[in-house]
Amino acid sequence: MTNHSPFIPKSSDSGTHYFQTYDESLALWPVPCKTFYVPTRFGQTHIIASGPKDAPPLVLLHGALFSSTMWHPNIADWSSKYRTYAIDIIGDKNKSIPADLCGTRTGYADWLLDVFENLGIEKSHIIGLSLGGLHTMNFILRASERVKSAVILSPAETFLPFHHDFYRYALRLAEPNGVDHFLKWMMTDRNALHPKFAKQFHAGVMWQNGTRNQKPNADGFPYVFTDDELQSVKVPILLLLGEHEVIYDPQSAFNRASALVPGIEAEIIKHAGHVLSMEQPEYVNERVLRFFSK
Structure with missing residues (x-):
């Protein structure tokens, strides 16, 4: 495992603590990996790469505040x-270093195109969860020729607006016990995050950094795609949702x-909620590989 970071936060920056918790979580990674940065017009993007170098590419886009x-x-x-x-x-909140936060849907697609170019990826499968699922659909609609197929897990908005409870819990995350209340609402007693990962999530919430606090933008995220946009999808998509989804x-x-996305495969997974890749990993892992092998 290598980690070439071009940036070390100042000791007064709570990012120092966050970076430490990120590295502790990365120690849970069960296979060899390489970590590195690629430049984009919006800043340095941090990547964790695993698997055979000559295997087909698979891009993973994480949920908000969860990181890779x-x-x-x-x-x-x-x-x-x-x-x-x-x-x-x-x-x-992660190890990427924004220089000029794009903020718009077009900008986010351009950012991911820059990442693809710097990784030498012509066309890739993509998996995105929550915020990452929203990014995945946005990229599909703006650069479909770069996507072989996609798995969208519990996407943030995308198909429906957030339930008002989402904002009620999310806006209180930084309050005392706010993280515990948010995770209890999202996962109840079905699953508990690994303590190292929970520590990282908490550190990310508490890390106050203006360049990493996404604000709503009329031309950005969160966003519910229109009927016309969804009907224009041109790549195979698997949508997985948890039966206990709360957002x-x-x-x-x-x-x-x-009803709208041409050819979509959609499934509601039993005994899972929003973070279904962590709640039901064995089933999700197999279901994803089965879909990509078609």
Whole structure:
């Protein structure tokens, strides 16, 4: 495992603590990996690469505040078949270093195109969860020729607006016990995050950094795609939702996606909620590989 960081936070910056917790979470990664940065017009993007270098590429886009380390329960299976690139989304709490936060949907697609170019990826499978799922759909609609197929897990908005409870809990994250209340709401007693990962999540919430605090933008995220946009999708998509999803009604999201997105495969997974890749990793890992092998 290598880690070539061009940036070390000042000792007064809570990012120092966050970077330490990130490295502790990365120690959960069960397979060899290489970590590095690639330049983009919006800043330095941090990547965790695993799997055979000559295998087909698979890009992973994480959920908000979770970073690429969230894929530790999935990466062994996926990197056995693919060269995986877990990408820290620019502007979120992770190791990427934003210089000019794009903020718009077009800008985020351009950022990911820059990453593809610097990795030498012509066309890739993509998996995105929550915020990463929103990025995945956005990229599909703006650069479909670069996407072989995609798996979208519990996407943030995308098909439906957030339930008002999401904002109620999210806006209180930095309050005392706010993280515990948020995770309890999202996962109840089905699953507990690994203590090292939970520590990183908490550190990310508490890290106050203006370049990594995404603000709503009329031309940015969060965003619910229009009927016309969803009907224009040109790549194969697998949508996985948890039956205990709380950010919106999963059956309604399933219904809208199934009605509008051409050829989509959609499934609601039992005994899973929002972070289904961590709650039901064995099933999700196998289901993803089965979809990509078609």
